[in-house]
Amino acid sequence: MITSVKSIEVFVYRAPIETPVMTSFGTMFDRPAVIIKIDDDEGYTGWGEIWCNYPTCGAEHRAKLLETTFAPLVLKMDINDPKEAFKYLTKSTHTLAIQTAEIGPIAQVISGIDIAIWDIFAQKKNKPLYQILGGNEAKVPIYASGINPVDTLKTIDRARKEGFDAFKIKVGFGHDNDIEIIKNVQLAMSANERLMVDANQAWELTEAIDFFTRINKIPLNWVEEPIQADRPENEWQKLSGITNIPLAAGENIRGLGVFNKKIKNGNLGVIQPDICKWGGISANIMVVKGILENGINYCPHFLGGGIGLIASAHLLAGSGGDGMLEVDFNQNPLREGLADPFPKIIKSKITLNNTPGLGVVPDQASIEQYLVYHTQIKK
Secondary structure, three states: OOEEEEEEEEEEEEEEEEEEEEEOOEEEEEEEEEEEEEEEOOOOEEEEEEOOOOOOOHHHHHHHHHHHHHHHHHHOOEEOOHHHHHHHHHHHOHHHHHHHOOHHHHHHHHHHHHHHHHHHHHHHOOOEHHHHOOOOOOEEEEEEEEEOOOOHHHHHHHHHHOOOOEEEEEOOOOHHHHHHHHHHHHHOOOOOOEEEEEOOOOOOHHHHHHHHHHHOOOOOOEEEOOOOOOOOHHHHHHHHHOOOOOEEEOOOOOOHHHHHHHHHHOOOOEEOOOOOOOOHHHHHHHHHHHHHHOOOEEOOOOOOOHHHHHHHHHHHHHHOOOOOEEEEOOOOHHHHHOOEOOOOOEOOEEEOOOOOEOOOEOOOOOOHHHEEEEEEEEO
C-alpha cells in the first residue's frame, strides 16, 4: 500500500484567551497550534499536529522548519509503512539536529508528519486508527488538566459539571500555597474522584523532598515532574523511596533508549509520552509496549489542539492500557475547532468514532479568525 505525497500544507493558529495558563516555568497568554495537512496522489488527506506550546513564538518557527526542511523530504517519499517513513525522516535530519541544536523542534515536526501519515494509512485500511494499532475498545478514560492555582475549586467544580471525575492541578508556586490548595481540593472531593498535581520540573531535589514530606498522607494519584526530567536517576530513585505517591514523567523524555532506561529503573509509577513532542505514533508504539509490559501506568501527555489530542486518544485506545488521557481544561477554541466532530464527555470518558483514520478533521471555517500563517508546498 504505497502512498505518494502530492502536497503538504502547514497552518499556524493563535487564539487569544481571557485567563492565562499558569505553569511554574512561565505563563501562556494565548493558545497556538501548528497543523499539518498531507494530501496523497489517491485523494486521501491526513492531519497531524506539531507541539508548539511554549514559548508560543516557536509556532511560526516550526512551521518554517516544515516548509523549508521537511516538505522537500516528504514530497519525494513513497510511503509503504508509517514507521519506515518516521525512521527515514529521523535519519535524514539527524546531523542537522546536532548541528543546529534544534533537536526538540525537529523531533516535533517529525512527530506531526508521522501522525498525518498514520491518519492516511488507517483510512486506506478503512479502519479507525485505534483498531489499526490493535485496540478494540473505543472508550477512553480522561482527566481534566492544566488547572491553575487561582480559583482552583471553581475550576474543578466546572470540570465536574462537564463530566470529569479526575483532576490535575498546577503546583510549583511555593510549598505553602501549593499544599493549602491541595488540601482544600481534597476536602471538596468525593470518594470516587481522583487528584493529581504537576510541578512542571519546578524543584531542586531538596525542595521536592520537603514537598513530599509535607503531603505524603494526602491520597494523590501522582506527582508529575517534581524535578527536572533529565536529573540523574539516583535523584528520581531517592524521591520514589520516600513516598508511596507514584512519580510521573515522560513529556520531556526523548528517545526509545532513554524511555527504556526509565522503564527499567522502575522509579516512575506513571509514564507520559507526548506524541506531538517526540516520536509521533511510530516510535511511541514501542515505548507504550514497554511501559505496559512492565506494569507501569501509561497516561499520554497532551496540552494543545484537537488533532494531537485525538491522536493521543487513539494510541491509548490502541494500546489496551487502562490509563487516562490528559484533556487540557483551559480555554482553547483550537481544541474542539481542530477536531470535528469532537467527542462528548460522559462519566470522565470520551468515545472515539469508527470513521477510518483519526475520525476528525479541523472545522477550518470556525477557527479562520485565528489563522496567522498558511502555506502549501506541492510536488
